[in-house]
Amino acid sequence: MHPVEQRPPAAGVSGFAAVPVAIERTRVLRHEVLRPHDTLEQVVAAEPPGAFAVGVFEHGKLIATGFVMRDEAPGDWRIRGMATVAAARGRGAGTAVL
Numbered sequence: 001m002h003p004v005e006q007r008p009p010a011a012g013v014s015g016f017a018a019v020p021v022a023i024e025r026t027r028v029l030r031h032e033v034l035r036p037h038d039t040l041e042q043v044v045a046a047e048p049p050g051a052f053a054v055g056v057f058e059h060g061k062l063i064a065t066g067f068v069m070r071d072e073a074p075g076d077w078r079i080r081g082m083a084t085v086a087a088a089r090g091r092g093a094g095t096a097v098l
Contacts, residue, residue: 015092016056016058016064016091016092016093016095016096017056017096018054018055018056018064018066018096018097019054019055019056019057020052020053020054020055021053021054021055021062021065022053023047023051023052023053023067025053025055025062026053026055026062026065026081026083027040027043027044028040029062029063029064029065029083029085030043030065030081030083031043032083032085033083033084033085034081034083047067047081048067048069048080048081050069050070051067051068051069051080052067052068052069053065053066053067053068054066054068054097055097056088056093056096056097058088058093063084063085063087063088063093064082064083064084064085064088064093064094064096064097065081065082065083065084065097066079066080066081066082066083066094066097066098067079067080067081079097079098082094082097082098084097
């Protein structure tokens, strides 16, 4: 288990909270939701340099994720590659990523 996942995060209204997570832990979810026709190698190749990931966990399973990365203009940031498992959609997991 990633060390940062062991501390309880402050939960939002939905009860979910996003925590930093290793990008490697997000690949299967992103592959299944966003890039099902790509190989895992293609998923890895499309990862933006310098990005970090956040994830939302339920019962120890990653249910939502997104990248945070610098945008083109200095000081600008963007969220990219958001993915949520179907069973968690509409329950606030994606909102927690944002």
